[in-house]
Each structure stands twice: as structure tokens, then as C-alpha cells.
Amino acid sequence: GAGVSQSPSNKVTEKGKDVELRCDPISGHTALYWYRQSLGQGLEFLIYFQGNSAPDKSGLPSDRFSAERTGGSVSTLTIQRTQQEDSAVYLCASSLFTAGGRGYTFGSGTRLTVV
Amino acid sequence: SQQGEEDPQALSIQEGENATMNCSYKTSINNLQWYRQNSGRGLVHLILIRSNEREKHSGRLRVTLDTSKKSSSLLITASRAADTASYFCATDGVQGAQKLVFGQGTRLTINP
Numbered sequence: 181g182a183g184v185s186q187s188p189s190n191k192v193t194e195k196g197k198d199v200e201l202r203c204d205p206i207s208g209h210t211a212l213y214w215y216r217q218s219l220g221q222g223l224e225f226l227i228y229f230q231g232n233s234a235p236d237k238s239g240l241p242s243d244r245f246s247a248e249r250t251g252g253s254v255s256t257l258t259i260q261r262t263q264q265e266d267s268a269v270y271l272c273a274s275s276l277f278t279a280g281g282r283g284y285t286f287g288s289g290t291r292l293t294v295v
Numbered sequence: 296s297q298q299g300e301e302d303p304q305a306l307s308i309q310e311g312e313n314a315t316m317n318c319s320y321k322t323s324i325n326n327l328q329w330y331r332q333n334s335g336r337g338l339v340h341l342i343l344i345r346s347n348e349r350e351k352h353s354g355r356l357r358v359t360l361d362t363s364k365k366s367s368s369l370l371i372t373a374s375r376a377a378d379t380a381s382y383f384c385a386t387d388g389v390q391g392a393q394k395l396v397f398g399q400g401t402r403l404t405i406n407p
Contacts, residue, residue: 211393213395222399222400223338225395269336282343286338288336
């Protein structure tokens with residue numbers, strides 16, 4: 181597609197429920213990144229994919245968070261047993277090269293609210 | 296601790312004035328990038344400067360990089376109301392990591 185697409189754009193869920201966030205990167209971009217941004221804060225790295233593999237999962241805050249990427253394209257970030265502190269905007273980005281030599285293209289994010 | 300730290304955290308100026316934002320970082324990098332974010336949503340890539348470059352221009356944007364001081368600045372000349380946004384610096388290649396590390400951002404407000 182022309183840009184990075186994320187869905188849903190907004191998600192309100194009850195504490196304890198599981199949620200899935202989806203990211204469709206730019207076609208042909210091999211690198212895909214997930215970040216989290218709390219209100220008024222900077223971006224917190226979660227995980228990145230090179231193809232379908234995830235060489236760096238160091239930013240996942242707990243074992244309730246997992247992500248996968250299939251076919252070198254779509255990625256899903258899953259949060260199990262959501263907690264109120266999970267409320268944030270979850271941003272996905274893709275790039276042609278993992279070295280970021282040309283910058284990332286970001287999606288518009290998913291605003292997750294846990295009530 | 297954060298790799299990149301922007302200064303100031305917030306900046307308010309009159310339309311037509313120049314805006315300067317600074318970024319400091321702690322470790323060696325491959326390149327440094329600046330992004331803009333409107334309304335807390337997706338970020339837009341503005342400009343990239345490599346570690347062997349000292350200055351780069353793009354339209355009304357000028358970026359400098361001083362690797363000896365581990366700092367960068369973003370200058371927006373002749374500011375417009377549409378420049379109101381948050382601006383983030385991001386460093387690439389920190390300790391060989393294949394990911395961008397972002398600072399906390401500067402909130403820029405342009406008053407008409």
C-alpha cells in the first residue's frame with residue numbers, strides 16, 4: 181500500500197481482556213517496528229522484525245506482550261490480560277533497511293484505552 | 296536512560312520567527328534523524344544526517360550535528376502556524392542496535 185496502515189485506530193477494552201493490534205507495512209519493506217507512546221511522552225521501543233523473524237524483542241514490557249509477522253508483511257501485536265498501564269498509543273513503522281538509512285514510515289497508531 | 300534528550304521540552308514563538316530545538320545523546324551513532332508528530336499520532340520523517348556530516352538543509356529546515364559534543368540541532372526558519380507539532384530526534388546504530396532510539400520530544404507552538 182501507499183503507507184503504513186494500522187487497525188483499529190482506537191480500541192477501548194476492559195481490564196483483563198486480550199487485544200490484537202494490526203499493522204500493514206509498506207509493500208516491500210523488510211523491517212517492521214512496534215513502538216509505544218504514553219501521553220506526552222517519547223516513543224518506547226517494543227520489538228522489531230526483519231522479514232518474519234524478530235531479532236530484537238528487548239522492549240516487550242512483560243510476557244503478556246507478544247508479536248508475530250507473517251509472509252514478511254502483516255504484523256500483529258497481542259496484549260493478553262490487559263492492564264490500565266497498557267493504555268497508550270501503539271505505533272508501527274516500516275523501513276526498507278533495518279539500518280534506518282532512509283528513515284521510518286509510521287502508521288497513524290492505535291490508541292488503546294484499558295478501563 | 297534515554298539516548299536522546301531534546302531541549303527545550305516546550306517552545307512557543309511568534310509566526311515568522313525561527314525555532315531552534317536541540318538534541319543530545321550519549322553513545323556513538325550511525326545517523327541521527329528528526330521527526331514531526333501532529334496530534335499524538337504517526338510521526339513524519341523530516342531529515343536524516345549521517346555521522347560524517349555536519350550540516351544538512353531541507354527547505355526551511357537546517358540540521359547540524361556535532362559528534363564531538365554528541366548533540367544536534369534542528370532549526371526551522373520563518374515559522375508558520377502549520378509547524379506547530381512535537382519534534383523528536385532519533386538516533387540510529389546505538390551499540391549496533393538495528394532500531395531508532397527516540398528522545399522525549401520538544402513541543403513547538405507557533406502563535407499567529
